[in-house]
Amino acid sequence: MALKDGTASWGEAVRVYSRPQVIAMLFLGFAAGLPLLLVFSTLTAWLRDLGISRSTIGFFGWVGITYSIKVLWAPVVDRLRLPVLTRLLGQRRSWILLGQMGVMLGLVAMVLTDPTVSLVSVAICSLLVAFSASTQDVAIDAFRIESAIDEYQGAMSAMYIFGYRIAMLVAGAGAFYLADWSGWSTAYLCMALLMLVGVVTVLLVSEPQRAVPEETRQLESGLKHRLHADRSGWWCRLESWFLGAVVAPFVEFFQRNGTWAILILSFIGLYRLSDITMGIMANPFYLDLGFSKTDIANIGKLYGFVMTLVGSFLGGLLVVRYGIFRPLFAGAVMVALTNLLFVKLALMGADLTWLAVAISGDNLSGGFANAAFIAYLSSLTNRAYTATQYALFSSLMTLPGKFFSGFSGVIVDASSYELFFTYAALMGLPAVLLSWLLWRHALVAGQPLQPNSDKSTLP
Numbered sequence: 423m424a425l426k427d428g429t430a431s432w433g434e435a436v437r438v439y440s441r442p443q444v445i446a447m448l449f450l451g452f453a454a455g456l457p458l459l460l461v462f463s464t465l466t467a468w469l470r471d472l473g474i475s476r477s478t479i480g481f482f483g484w485v486g487i488t489y490s491i492k493v494l495w496a497p498v499v500d501r502l503r504l505p506v507l508t509r510l511l512g513q514r515r516s517w518i519l520l521g522q523m524g525v526m527l528g529l530v531a532m533v534l535t536d537p538t539v540s541l542v543s544v545a546i547c548s549l550l551v552a553f554s555a556s557t558q559d560v561a562i563d564a565f566r567i568e569s570a571i572d573e574y575q576g577a578m579s580a581m582y583i584f585g586y587r588i589a590m591l592v593a594g595a596g597a598f599y600l601a602d603w604s605g606w607s608t609a610y611l612c613m614a615l616l617m618l619v620g621v622v623t624v625l626l627v628s629e630p631q632r633a634v635p636e637e638t639r640q641l642e643s644g645l646k647h648r649l650h651a652d653r654s655g656w657w658c659r660l661e662s663w664f665l666g667a668v669v670a671p672f673v674e675f676f677q678r679n680g681t682w683a684i685l686i687l688s689f690i691g692l693y694r695l696s697d698i699t700m701g702i703m704a705n706p707f708y709l710d711l712g713f714s715k716t717d718i719a720n721i722g723k724l725y726g727f728v729m730t731l732v733g734s735f736l737g738g739l740l741v742v743r744y745g746i747f748r749p750l751f752a753g754a755v756m757v758a759l760t761n762l763l764f765v766k767l768a769l770m771g772a773d774l775t776w777l778a779v780a781i782s783g784d785n786l787s788g789g790f791a792n793a794a795f796i797a798y799l800s801s802l803t804n805r806a807y808t809a810t811q812y813a814l815f816s817s818l819m820t821l822p823g824k825f826f827s828g829f830s831g832v833i834v835d836a837s838s839y840e841l842f843f844t845y846a847a848l849m850g851l852p853a854v855l856l857s858w859l860l861w862r863h864a865l866v867a868g869q870p871l872q873p874n875s876d877k878s879t880l881p
Contacts, residue, residue: 434742436739438574438577438738438742439577439581439735439738441570441574441577442627443569443570443574443578443627444570444574444577444578444581445581446569446623446626446627447566447578447579447581447582447585448581448582448584448585449585449619449620449622449623450518450562450565450566450582450585450620450623450624451562451581451582451583451584451585451586451588451589452585452586452588452589452616452619452620453522453558453562453585453589453617453619453620453621453623454555454558454559454562454582454585454586454589454620455585455586455587455588455589455590455593456525456589456590456592456593456613456616456617456620457525457529457551457552457554457555457593457617458555458589458590458593459590459593459594459597460529460551460593460597460610460613461482461485461486461548461551461552461555462485462486463594464593464594464597464598465482465548466479466482467598467601468537468601468606468610469482469537469541469544471601471606472537472538473538474537474538474541478541481545482545482548485545485548485549485552486552488549488552488553488556489552489555489556489559490817490820490821491817492556492557492559492560492813492817493810493813493814493817495557495560496560496809496810496812496813496814497667497668497671497809497810498667499517499557499560499561499564499809500564500667500671500807500808500809500810501667503516504516504517504520507519507520511624511625511629512629512630513629513632514561514564514565514568514629514630515565515624515627515629517557517558517560517561518558518561518562518565518620518624519621519624519625520554520557521554521555521557521558521559521561522554522558522617522620522621522624523554523621524550524551524553524554524555524557524558525551525554525555525558525614525617526614526617526618527550527554528547528548528550528551528554529547529551529610529611529613529614529617530611530614531543531547531550532544532547532548532551532610533607533610533611533614535547558620560809560812560813561809562582563808563809563812563813563816564808564809564812565630566578566579566582566800567800567803567805567808567812568630568631568632568805568808569630572746572797572800572801573741573742573745573746574742575741575746575796575797575800575801576737576738576739576740576741576742576746576749576793576794576796576797577738577739577741577742578738578797578800579734579737579738579792579793579796579797579800580734580735580737580738580739580789580793581738582796583730583731583734583789583792583793583796584731584734584735587727587730587731591727592613592616593613597609597610597612597613600612632805632806667810668810670807671804671807671810671811671814672814674804674806674807675802675804675811678804682860682863685856685859685860686802686860687818688856689853689856689857689860690799690815690818690819691818691819691821691822692822692852692853692856693754693791693795693819693853693856693857694757694791694792694795694819694820694823694853695822695823695826695849695850695852695853696757696758696761696846696847696849696850696853697757697788697791697823697850698820698823698826699823699826699830699846699849700761700764700830700842700843700846703830703831703834703839703842704722704784705718705722706831706834707764707768707839708722708777710839711767711768711771711772712771712772713772713774713777717774717777721774721777721778721781722777722781725778725781725782726781726784726785727785729781729782729785729786729789730785730786730788730789731789732786732789733785733786733787733788733789733790733791733792733793734789734790734792734793735789735793736786736789736790736793737749737753737789737790737791737792737793737794737797738793738797740752740790740794741793741794741797746794746797746798746801747798747857747860747861747864748861749790749793749794749797750791750794750795750797750798750857750860750861751854751857751858751861752790752794753787753790753791753792753794753795753857754791754850754853754854754857755854756783756786756787756790756791757787757788757791757850757853758847758848758849758850758851758853758854759783759787759847760780760783760784760786760787761784761843761844761846761847761850762843762844762847763776763779763780763783763784764780764784764839764843765839765840765843765844765847766780767779767780768838768839768840768843769840795819799812799815799816799819800812802815803815826849830842833845
């Protein structure tokens, strides 16, 4: 059901969560979220438990670079057909399955490797897990975008976030419980087996339809002709593939969006700036106020987890009900304003009630904004280059926030937590302004989104 005017009834909005492709994202989100902590915080706990030095453990943080540079091999996931697998499963499902197999193989190899004997082997195995997981992410993002129209993307992303968060609980707290009961090898072996949730899902779901619009074909043909890459010979064939898989996605994005392309990319980089900047100082802030680790775990982690899920559900619901731009704008405003709750908490001190209020506002707004933002990013992609363009957007959306968050401790040390959280709130203002401008631009254009020319073929 396409939404003609960008709105739907509340009944239709709720029923979107019962659609098979939306439910499938719960399990694919679980498969995507499970490997993350297993090569980060859970792995560092395992290594430290074995007596590995902190300096050595710190180098394992470099494994995470694979998640930030996945755009480099996204064109391969977009275009390269896997022998046998692609013929049996299709382009998206075959790459998702390959990524899942790589994750399982890497986790089992880590179980069979003794970190005290060969730490390099553990590093190689963890790199295999991270590379396979990030490849799976690229393919799942493409699968999600191509499986439903834009108005459903909020619900798709909300269900994906739900599964992702559950997996992080399993890979975090669950792995610790298993390790305490039967050792780290048993814990990691169980995590490898849980990846079968994603494998079974891939085998049960249908491959989404992909229709390459004629304008896109003409764009690629023109690029190849101008650069003489349409001749015969292996080198020209390689040039032709590179132009179609790597160059064309970026040319198409700028050509489709014109002078608004730079503004859109700026908006993508700034939307989560406030959220990411304040996030790194949250736990030190709670401890400095005098909250116990139990308080932080109960309210900050468990209760915060529930509020994030509620926010994601509401964000996906309102995207279906009102279209993308109104929830996107509301999310930007909410994220900026809720940072001010931490200013109040800093003034109140170790007050559990205000901790719960601040956590409620922060996680609810974060989940809401994230669901709307993922829906917006999904709407920007051309279905011919889904994996490549979305990988670019998802990499760009965290880069500025990660950079500025590095200065958060300096600001707190030089001033106070009150000033820092006020500063974090003000950093959300550009996102509020840009989301309003893009909303107005869409209204002037006479449609809720700038459509991709092949969306009419989707359910």
